[in-house]
Amino acid sequence: MKSMRRIAVEDTLSDVAQELKAKGYEVVSLQQESDGDGCDCCVVSGQDQNVMGMQDATTQGSVINADGMTADQVCEQVDSRYQQ
DSSP, X not given: XXXXXXXXXXXXXXXXXXXXXXXXXXXXEOXXXXXXXXXSEEEEXXXXXXXXXXXXXXXXXXXXXXXXOOHHHHHHHHHHHSOO
């Protein structure tokens, strides 16, 4: 059996983190670039994108910019990446 998907979520997106946990995802805090290592997906707020250098973050998973999206919309984006 495959383990659950691991999603790194920026701390400012606590509502998104709660929603993803409710859907059964393993959610970890995205405080530093290295926190995204080993994650299937990273969710960022987009607010500090250039300041934090997130565009340079190395992760093999998807990066979802949650700017302007509700928690439900972000969860739909995460779900859509793994329904194949």
